[in-house]
Amino acid sequence: MKAICFYFQIHQPFRLKRYRFFDIGNDHYYYDDFANDDIITRIAHRSYIPAAEALLRMIENTGGKFRCALSITGTALEQCEQYVPEFIDLLKKLADTGNVEFLAETYAHSLSSLIDPEEFAAQVRAHDEKINELFGQKPKVFRNTELVYCDEMAPMIYDMGYKGCITEGAKHILGWKSPNYVYSAASCPKLKLLLKNDKLSDDITFRFSNPEWDAYPLTADKYMDWIASTPAEEQVINLFMNLETFGEMQPRESGIFQFLEALPRFAAERGIDFWTPSEVVSKFKAVDSLSVLHPISWADEARDTSAWLGNKLQNEAFNKLYSVAERVRLCSDRRLKQDWQYLQGSDHFFYMSTKHMNDGAVHAMFSPYETPFQAFTNYMNVLADFIVRVEEQYPLSIENEELNSLLTTIRNQATEIEVLNKEVASMRNNLEHLNEEHATRQAVAEGKQAEKPAKKACKTAKKTAATKKPAAKKTTASKTKDK
Known part of the structure; x- marks a missing residue:
C-alpha cells in the first residue's frame, strides 16, 4: 500500500x-x-x-x-x-x-x-x-x-x-x-x-x-x-x-x-x-x-x-531582537507583546539576504524592499524604537544575571503570595462556618427560651379550665315551666 x-x-x-x-x-x-x-x-x-x-x-x-x-x-x-x-x-x-x-x-x-x-x-x-x-x-x-x-x-x-x-x-x-x-x-x-x-x-x-x-x-x-x-x-x-x-x-x-x-x-x-x-x-x-x-x-x-541567518546584517538584527526576550516576557503590556511576536517573523530576516544568482532571485521576488540593506535599515529603526519601549519598563542597565535573579525573586514571591492567599481563603471559610454554627446555636437557645413561658401559660390555662364547671343546658320542658 x-x-x-x-x-x-x-x-x-x-x-x-x-x-x-x-x-x-x-x-x-x-x-x-x-x-x-x-x-x-x-x-x-x-x-x-x-x-x-x-x-x-x-x-x-x-x-x-x-x-x-x-x-x-x-x-x-x-x-x-x-x-x-x-x-x-x-x-x-x-x-x-x-x-x-x-x-x-x-x-x-x-x-x-x-x-x-x-x-x-x-x-x-x-x-x-x-x-x-x-x-x-x-x-x-x-x-x-x-x-x-x-x-x-x-x-x-x-x-x-x-x-x-x-x-x-x-x-x-x-x-x-x-x-x-x-x-x-x-x-x-x-x-x-x-x-x-x-x-x-x-x-x-x-x-x-x-x-x-x-x-x-x-x-x-x-x-x-x-x-x-x-x-x-x-x-x-x-x-x-x-x-x-x-x-x-x-x-x-x-x-x-x-x-x-x-x-x-x-x-x-x-x-x-x-x-x-x-x-x-x-x-x-x-x-x-x-x-x-x-x-x-x-x-x-x-x-x-543561511537564507535567514547567512550574513552579518541578519545575525546582528536577530541577536539584537532576542537580547530583550527576558524583559519582554516580564512585562504585561499587551501591545508590546504583540509587537514582539510580529517582529520575530522570519520574513524580516529573509528580506535581508544578500545571496545572488538563482537563490537571490527567489529572495528578491518576496521582498518589498529594493535592497537587503534597505530591509536591514528599516527593521533596525523599528527595533530601536521597540527596545526603547522595553527599556522604559525594564532598563537595559540591569545585567541578565541580575534580571534573572529578580525574575526568580518575583516568581518566588508570586508563589508565596499564592500560598498565603490559599491560607487566607481557608481561614475565611473556617470563620464563615464558625459564624454559621454560632448563629445556629444562638437561634436554638433563643427558641428554647421562648418555649418556656409558652409552656407555662399553656399549663395555667389547662388548670383554670379544669376548676370551672360547665353550666347545665335547659331542656324544652323546663323552659315551658318557667313561662
Whole structure:
C-alpha cells in the first residue's frame, strides 16, 4: 500500500511600513496596513479561496477518501480574520469534514527554535490555542518554521506532546536513503520524522507551468505514474508546498486547479491512498533513525538556515531582537507583546539576504524592499524604537544575571503570595462556618427560651379550665315551666 501525504502551508507576515530614524521614540506603530490588506486580499481571492473550494470538492467527490493537512501561522490567521473572514469560514468547513488535519507550528513563523527554547515553546502553545479556538482541533504533528529541524530540537518537540515532525528531505542528510519512508529522530527515538520529497513537490510548485521544462506539460495521470513507479516498498510520498502554489505561483490559466482536482481519480486507478500526517505517523513504523547535527530547512540549494541567518546584517538584527526576550516576557503590556511576536517573523530576516544568482532571485521576488540593506535599515529603526519601549519598563542597565535573579525573586514571591492567599481563603471559610454554627446555636437557645413561658401559660390555662364547671343546658320542658 502506497500513500500520498499532502500538506499545504499558509503564511503572511505583518509587513513593516517605511520607518525612518527620526520616527524612533515618536511613532510606536510599525505596520503597513494598506500593504497587508492588499496582499492577503489579493492572494486569498486568487489562490487561498479557490484552492480551499477545490479541496472541499475533492473530499466530496471521493466520498472522503481524499485527505490532507494545512499549516497556517497565527499571523496569517489574524490577517484573514481581519481582511478576508470568508476564507476562515471555508477553513472551518474543511475542518468539519474530518478529512483535513491542522498542523502545529510557531505562532509568528519565527526562528525562536534556533535561539530561545522558552519563547519557542510559548509560541507553539499560542498557535495550538488559536487552532483549537477556530477549528476545534488539537494539532498532533509539528511543522517548524521553514521546515527548520535538527537533533537538538527533537526532545523539545516530543516533550510538547507531538508524535511526529515534518522537515526537509535534504540530500546531504539522507545520503543514499529515500525520503519516502518514516524515520525516527536520532536524539529522540519516539519522535517520527516525515521528510518532504522535494523533487515531486517542486515539480508542482516551481516547474508546473514552465514550457522549458523537459516534462512540460505536467498532467495528473503522468504525475501519478511517477509516484506509482517508485519502488513498491517505499511507504509514503510526502508532498509539501505553499497553498499559494495554486493560483498565485502557478496562475489559474495554467490549469493548476484542474490538475489538482484530477489527482484523486488517477491515484485511485493506481491504488494510491491519501493520508494525513498523523495517520502516517500512527500507521507506519520508522525504518531507521536519522541524525541531523546542524539545522536544515527547505530553502536554497544548501538546505540550511543561511537564507535567514547567512550574513552579518541578519545575525546582528536577530541577536539584537532576542537580547530583550527576558524583559519582554516580564512585562504585561499587551501591545508590546504583540509587537514582539510580529517582529520575530522570519520574513524580516529573509528580506535581508544578500545571496545572488538563482537563490537571490527567489529572495528578491518576496521582498518589498529594493535592497537587503534597505530591509536591514528599516527593521533596525523599528527595533530601536521597540527596545526603547522595553527599556522604559525594564532598563537595559540591569545585567541578565541580575534580571534573572529578580525574575526568580518575583516568581518566588508570586508563589508565596499564592500560598498565603490559599491560607487566607481557608481561614475565611473556617470563620464563615464558625459564624454559621454560632448563629445556629444562638437561634436554638433563643427558641428554647421562648418555649418556656409558652409552656407555662399553656399549663395555667389547662388548670383554670379544669376548676370551672360547665353550666347545665335547659331542656324544652323546663323552659315551658318557667313561662
